[in-house]
Amino acid sequence: MFAVRGLGKLIFGDEKNPELISLPHGDFYVTTTEGKKSTREKLFSDCQMALRRTTQKFQYQIVVSRAVDAKNPPEDDLEDEQTFLVDEAIQFRRRTDGDITSFVWIDVTESNEVFEFVCDKTTQKYALETFEATVYDCMYERKSQKSRDEATEQDIEAIKKVQLVPTTSSAIATTREKSVDDLTGLMSSLKTQEAKEKGPxxxxxxxxxxxxxxxxxxxxxxxxxxxxxxxxxxxxxxxxxxxxxxxxxxxxxxxxxxxxxxxxxxxxxxxxxxxxxxxxxxxxxxxxxxxxxxxxxxxxxxxxxxxxxxxxxxxxxxxxxxxxxxxxFEKGDQDYVINAFEEESEMAEDDLSDEEEELFHDVENDDSDTESNADHFADGTEKNKHLQVGYKNARSFVVRGDKIGVFQHTDDDKLKFYTTINNVRDLNGKPLNPKQAMLHQEDSSMILLDPKDNHRAYKMDLERGAVVEEWKAHDDVALNYITPEAKYAQMTNTQTLVGISPNALYRIDPRLAGNKLVDSQFKQYVSKNDFSVVSTTEKGYVAVASNKGDIRLFNEIGKNAKSVLPALGDPIYGLDLTANGRFIIATCKTYLLFIDVENKTDAKRRLGYEHYFPKDDKPIPRRLQLKPEHVAYMQEPINFTAARFNSGPNEETTIVAVSFLTASTGPYVVSWTLKKIRLGKIYDYTIKKYDDVVVSDNFVYGNDNNIVVALPNDVTTLSKKQLGTPRNILTTPSQNLRSRSNIVNAPY
Structure with missing residues (x-):
């Protein structure tokens, strides 16, 4: 918005013209609060809002004027123009709900009234931003009694931080973030010394x-x-x-x-x-x-x-x-959100594959120790950060600062330290501490993203242990996250991959001269979608999630999404798809979101990548989370790491990586089986506790019984037999959780 202020000389330049800027079309409302009751009333239809000078220097007004037909004069007693002094106290804000934009402010003389100018849908975004920026310039001049030309960006930002007075429902949406912080602080102040002295x-x-x-x-x-x-x-x-x-x-x-x-x-x-x-x-x-x-x-x-x-x-x-x-939101989107909180929703058993039957047999818990590799790869102050499990060479790779540890998978499902790639550098000799690492081209290379440069990717030759190529996506398009062009593409010599910026999805082809972004396979959005992570199916269908919490499904890069799954509101920072694309697991901080994207109303049973969902028949998402009483045992807030399906030539059957981090009580790896989820048994999970924080974990390719686990200073393997039921892991033998039928006076 500060760039828009560059037009200030044109807007403020002609002092003979009282009107600075206007928005020609909109509706004007007032919301009045009396006690606990709020009433919203439309004052003007099809009216104009303008900023005007007053007779006093550095003083301005917001003026809302309605169109008056002399033949049909208005029947109310309102003045045809409503004026408001532009002062920091009116706490002016722009609101956007979908394609509707409005400006909201209070009248400093009537603090129980909130006014709202709802702009016509045809109003250009640039006009809205310019009007808003001009209001803040006017506020600065009144507050400082000097020209807007002397204002710094920090001065304007300070004015913008003033929040709208929370008096009515129209004001609430714009004040939630600040209110949460304020009220959280209030609740913290209620934690007395007595709470600190309480027992366990x-x-x-x-x-x-x-x-x-x-x-x-x-x-x-x-x-x-x-x-x-x-x-x-x-x-x-x-x-x-x-x-x-x-x-x-x-x-x-x-x-x-x-x-x-x-x-x-x-x-x-x-x-x-x-x-x-x-x-x-x-x-x-x-x-x-x-x-x-x-x-x-x-x-x-x-x-x-x-x-x-x-x-x-x-x-x-x-x-x-x-x-x-x-x-x-439409009813279909509302149902999508509300149904996500349901505990169990059984799917048809005949919709499940026979291969999954064996997953109902619980295995005996094995608490045997696993071999540590800590002594081989635990020097310096850096900690393990990224884990990549190989597809073809039976190796796993762990990124630790500017080092990469290489571990060999043995025949008895263990890990053996192989070597360390030291001093990872870019082509200019600068150290690389990657924010993301991805195996590529039959595990012969690894693609690295540098947090200091969000436009480039680096290709490391794993045999040589050195970066050999540098790829620039585009001068004006960021490269924030990458994924293979198709699931298991790393098993082939495929060179292209898929990348995202906060607002764009595109293909990268390193064989292109200059920038590597493929122009014909580039989809950019004008709106701020805030894309966070992307994943692909075996056919190359694409799912893109965002920090807003929505998920878009594409059958082809460069075109519009076929389906958009609504946001529950939590940022999504982990995303994985089954090979056929039917099931999605999205990771949020306190839960995982499991979604079946098969279109049940479509005669061909096509997936959401291929055919849109009816607006009133979206898939029912399932929140995979830990039982509240289990969290009470753990005594730590939940913070999941990115969840993964098991991978291999057979159909996926298990979800893992379902690790969450704790600050002091130790980490847990949690695993769900796919069949039990589909039967509605979303709380039927197994757990393994470690003595340190779990950084990342993933299945060994083609082996759903063997999981590689990266700890801050160690890398080890975990078998399914070492995953136990919560009652065995979280409680002592004398404190096993009772079954539901044995809980007296407690239904859960």
Whole structure:
């Protein structure tokens, strides 16, 4: 926007012209708040908004004027022009919901009124940005009493940081991010010294307190409250008939109270690890207090009540993450979001392959130690960062700063240190500490991305142990992430690959002279999609995820996406596809998103890459997450690393890498089987605990029983037999988790 301000001399130059700039078409609204009630009213239709000089130097006004027909004068008593002094106190902001842009501000003389000019859809983006920048220039002149020409970028940014006063629903979306920070700080201040002195988890948390302020009640119901107790390994009833509310209070809060006594007050956000169990009419989640993690359960009286609560909760968490009104989305997208919180949804058994039957047989846990390679590759201050498991040469590679450790896979499914590639440098001799590494061309080379230059990739010859080529994607297009042009393309001599920038998807061909971006296979978006990761199928279909949380499916690079899966709101930073592309596993911080993209309504059962989904029949995503009571045992927030399917010539059957990092209590590797997920058994997972943080892990190609695990200072292998059930890994033998049928007075 600071670049737009370069037009300031043209806008402000003619002092004889009172009007600086205008937006000729739009609708004008006012939202008035009285107590807890807000009312939105349209004042003008098809009106104009302009910035005008006043008779005083450095003073400006926003003027909204309606079109007046002399033959049909307006029937209200409003003045045809509404004026507002441009001052920092009006807290002017631009809002965008889809293709609708509006400007919102308050009247400094009427603090309970918020005004909104909704721009016509045909208004050019450039005009919107110029108008907004001019408003901030006017604010600067009034505040500093000097010309906008003296303003620095920092001066304007300081003015922009002023948040809109949170008085109505139209203002809430623009204030959520700041409000979360403010209220999180408020809740932190409530953590008293008593919390620090509490014993180990299992004790009851302190009563929490809602922040002060008017709240709009979104739902009010009654439920029984249970708390998971580690000593008895069960949810223990605490209070019956509690008062349960979801409150629209900058941002949304979950409130549970007993009469006037508050029991729980908690921000609605992903670390709650929310779970809805339809069978037992229960809502289960985590509550964090200091260094302790608790697991609460609310049991509702009937299925209709929990369905209503689930729908409203989905709306709350979606709006908190997206800062966008849930009502703006079509019903199909709304269902996609809400259904993601369902615990179990069984798929048809005849839709499953016979090969997966064996996965139902639990293996006996093997706690035998694995051989360490720490002594061979653990020098200096750098830690292991990236893991690449080979496809053809039975080797694995671990990137550690400007070194690459090479490990040989043995016949007994172990790893043996082979060699170290030291002093990784670019062609100019500068050290490379890659942000991404990818095996290429039959494992003979590795492609490296440098975090200091987001336009280039470097090809390292692994036999020579040196960078031999430098590829520049494009002068004006970033190269933020790469993936093979097709799944298992690394097993061939294929040279091309796929790259993304925050707004573009394209193919890279290193054989091209100059820039390596293939112009005919380049799709760039004008909007800020914020692409984060990309993955491909065996046919070369492409899935692209974003930091907004949506996923686009392409059957061909350079064309529009065939399907767009809506965002739940959490950034996606890991993405993997089965070879046939039917199943997607996307990694977010606190959960994995499992999606079947086969189009069930299509007679040919085509996938979402090949044919769009009906707008009201999107696939049902499944959130793979840990049970809240298991997280209570771990006593650490969840932070998953990128999840992977097992790979090989046979159909994928297992998901792994499903490791998450913890700061002090040790890491865990978690594994789900594909068949159990498809039967709705999303909490039927196995776990392995390590004594150090897990950096990355992945299956050995063609072997779903052998997993390579990279720790900060070690590389080792893990067999499925070493993965145990949560009750064996997370508890002592005398504290095994009870089965559901044995939990007295606790339905989960």
């Amino acid at each position: 988890a299992g004790n009851e948390p302190l009563n929490s307190t809602l922040p002060t302020g008017d709240a709009q009640r979104m739902i009010h119901t009654v439920a029984d409250l249970h708390l998971f107790d580690q000593k008895s390994n069960a949810f223990v009833p605490k209070v019956t008939n509690t008062d349960v509310r979801l409150l629209y209070l900058l941002p949304d809060w979950l409130s549970v109270s007993q009469g006037s006594k508050p029991l729980i007050a908690q921000l609605v956000e992903p670390s709650m690890n929310p779970v809805f169990n339809k069978e037992h009419k229960a809502f289960i989640w985590n509550y964090y207090e200091g260094t302790h993690v608790y697991s609460w359960l609310l049991q509702f009286s009937d299925k209709e009540t929990i369905e209503t609560f689930k729908e409203m909760f989905g709306r709350c968490i979606f709006e908190a993450l997206n800062q966008t009104s849930f009502s703006k």
